[in-house]
Amino acid sequence: MNELNEKESQAVEEETLQAEEEHKEEVVVEGNAAESEEEAAEDEGTAAQKEIEDLRNRLLRTQADYDNFRRRSREEKEAAAKYRSQAVIEALLPVIDNFERALLVKPETDEAKSLLQGMEMVYRQFQDTLKNEGVEVIETVGQTFDPHLHQAVMQVEEPEFESNQIVEELQKGYKLKDRVLRPSMVKVNA
Incomplete structure (x- = not known):
């Protein structure tokens, strides 16, 4: 019986070691997944920031074009009146x-x-x-x-x-x- 207990005990130890290794792998995978999620979030934030900056630049250009259009229209009206x-x-x-x-x-x-x-x-x-x-x-x-x-x-x-x-x-x-x-x-x- 001793032998049986020893074998069982060895099997339990092996299972425990194997479970610990799997747990470590899961923790590493979860850690990598968390890091990947953080990197993805950072990439998304950077992409969103670039898009916001691009939209802001387009808005400023459109506003400048409109101001130029108003100025030219005013000058043309003044010249026509003159x-x-x-x-x-x-x-x-x-x-x-x-x-x-x-x-x-x-x-x-x-x-x-x-x-x-x-x-x-x-x-x-x-x-x-x-x-x-x-x-x-x-x-x-x-x-x-x-x-x-x-x-x-x-x-x-x-x-x-x-x-x-x-x-x-x-x-x-x-x-x-x-x-x-x-x-x-x-x-x-x-």
Whole structure:
């Protein structure tokens, strides 16, 4: 019986050792699983953090795009208001030219003088209205030639003028605020 007890005792010991080893393996596996779960949670947290940062950057870019759009729209509206009368004024420039030619006529009768005075009054009123809209005549004679403001149609040699200086204006030029409506046609000294 002793032998039987010894065998049983040995079998119990082996089972105990085996159970302990299995328990150790389970603890290691559980530990590894816990570590894997922690790493997975950290990876998820990092991924979520990256996604949050990406969404934040996209939001900031969208907000900047919207602000730029609003600024451009405001500038376009201001420019449209600033130059709203440009098309009408450009259409009236030939009328102004004809008015000025008519005013150069020398009247011979009292009736013609009276008509000329009336035309001068209308012309001055017309000029005042254009000035109130921001229309200016481009200065020419005696000025240095500027290709942005003047159109040289002739080049002459005049000793009393410096080189590249405007000698004569052939047709008036006009600006609307800071925009050239029509450049002045001029003769330039060589």
